[in-house]
Amino acid sequence: MSQKEEQVKIKSHPLLAHAKQMASLDEEQFPQWDPTKPLAKLPVPDLHETMRKYLLCIKAVVPSDQYKVTEQLVEEFVKPGGQGEILQEKLIQYARTQDNWVTKFWLDDMYMNIRLPLPVNSNPGMVFPRQQFEDQSEQLRFAARLISVVLDYKDVIDSKSLPVDRCRHREKGQPLCMEQYYRLFSSYRAPGVDKDCLHTRTDEKSNHCIVAINNQFFVLNVLAHNQQRLSNDNLYAQLKRIVKMATEAEDGDVVEIDANERVGILTAAKRDLWAKARNEMLLDPVNKASLEWIESCMFILCLDKSLPLSFNHQQSVDETCKRQRDDVSLAMQTIHGHGAQHNSANRWHEKTMQFIIGQDGACGLCYEHSASEGIAVVQLIEQLLNFMDDAKRRKLTRLLSLCDLPPPKRLEWRLAPKVKDAIMTSTFDLDRSINNMDLYVLRFDQYGKNFPKSQNMSPDAYIQIALQLTYYKVHGRLVSTYESASIRRFRLGRVDNIRANTVEALEWCEAMTGRTTATTILGYGIDNHLLGLRCMSEMSDMDKPEVFKDESFNISNHFTLSTSQVPTTLDAFMCYGPVVPDGYGACYNPHEDYILVVISSFKSCDQTGSDSFAFTLEESFLQMKELCESTKEAGLNGRSSCKNAQADKTAEKKQIVPDVNQNCAA
DSSP: OOHHHHHHHHHTOHHHHHHHHHSSSOGGGOTTOOTTSOOBOOOOOOHHHHHHHHHHHHHTTSOHHHHHHHHHHHHHHHSTTSHHHHHHHHHHHHHTTSSSTTHHHHHIIIIITOOSOSBTTTBOEEEOOOOOOSSHHHHHHHHHHHHHHHHHHHHHHHTTOSOOOBOSSSSTTOBOOOHHHHHTTTEEEEOOSSOOEEEEOOSSOOOEEEEEETTEEEEEESBOTTSOBOOHHHHHHHHHHHHHHHHBOTTSOBOOOOGGGOGGGGGGSOHHHHHHHHHHHTTSHHHHHHHHHHHTSSOEEEEEOOOOGGGSOTTOHHHHHTTOOOHHHHHHHHHTTTOTTTTTTSOOTTBSEEEEEETTSOEEEEEOGGGOOHHHHHHHHHHHHHHHHHHTTSOOOOOOOGGGSOOOEEOOOOOOHHHHHHHHHHHHHHHHHHHHEEEEEEEEOSOOTHHHHHTTOOHHHHHHHHHHHHHHHHHSSOOOEEEEEEOTTBTTOOEEEEOOOOOSHHHHHHHHHTHHHHHIIIIIOHHHHHHHHHHHHHHSSSOOOGGGTSHHHHHHTOOSEEEEEOOOSSSOEEEOOOSSTTOEEEEEEEOSSOEEEEEEEETTOTTOOHHHHHHHHHHHHHHHHHHHHHHHHTTOOHHHHHHHHHHHHTTTOTTSOHHHHTTTTO
């Protein structure tokens, strides 16, 4: 088929029409924006403004004597002719040579340089709407439809025909960078000693996926010998072949994989350990070929074993009585697989997209985070799941006979003793990490995002203040908070950080009304700028500035509260672990009439507890609504009067400081 014929085929593709229908905004509504023009470059913020904001952020989280030291260091850093001005000029010059001056710095700092294992510490999970499979046949039928729709979507991506996402706020309708979508099925994170590398294949198209089942890996070609794409029924037939190969030996016995030969568990290891084991494996051509098959595939499909109800959370009495797996159990399966004795070795964590389909109907995704943010992944998943229902009604292509189908290929391994030792070490470490993870899924059903909207508030800012208030109630202080803010309106833009942990009432109100958010998404956040200045000092012969050696800088970058809004329209949700040993992860998903928040922490920290944090957050939501409604009934302006309303209640609710509560209706 010629390139022109291929383009005509894509333009008439039913999934493309479906994607346009679900697009964030119609381009016809915003003729002032030309999506064919290059996006603007990310600006370099003003040095003095960044350092002013930096001082405001740390003032709430460091002791007063430490703050005075930092204040002096900042004054020295920004003085005329000082290190700050020199590094700022170097950064400006560097930015002129790059499409996005922070992309490489940010990718290395956030992902490639981190040596922790990917499960729990980096890779998010996503739980799909529950499925009901009566038997394995239904599981495989669902898997075949999913593969087919993914291939449809990939055709649209490869042709660069995907509708351009648009800004919903601030310069509404402005086109957003789409590069994250184009990496979803062509990227792979390779381990390295001291530093990983994100590889994206742009020179060739992959025609295979990898199916993981029973801790084994199989190559599933999606094209027949005549280059015709396999139909749903063909894919189902191939999956049945794979199941038989994975479970039945030639002599009829059940296939069992020795514990020290579960290769997939290596991708859950500490990065340096896996990198060294991988280098050892590459010395054997059999291993090298198998690794190449995996690293070049479009995606991984994990056919998981069923899990017992005993994995339900202790609070999930109703679900357990109904013999249903609860949200916590489902979330844990997507994050780590529930241990090597269950599904944790049935994974390959370095592939960007890893779909999970369990025998018991538990379905979801575990994705490698360095290639894309959660919003792009959610957009993809929701379009896939919605289109799968439409795909049932589409006319099927001609069914190929079984002899026309390329047989699935089982990947073989020849493992040296050093590699087997690494597998056992990885298994022990992962199981210990899984046992240490504390997760709670809060489904707050008293109200949803419609309530803060009715009070003329940003739902995101409202939930952020609730999280700050909750942390203060539980721990009696504020901490550095990370909230990802998209900067996709700029070329190759990923994210910067919105910091909600300010001190003065004015700064709290700015966070509530979204002003802090606005400066960040418009390219003037402080975290990327500070990172750029620090990297400039490392790239030059200049000594590391004292402001970056300061204890306040370390405290400022110890994100005890790591948060992210990942909204969905379906009954699906995303989840992830904390980023520091004594911290919380909080992934929130505001719906019209309920708010879903996944709280994570580590059991090894005796000061944190996901359950207690979630219960206190529920209390905060109720209290904030009560306060807002009481001010409205009093005929006061909701934005300015929450402070006064709470002042009246201070005597009876002394556990909450006025500074925090001033923001509940900002």
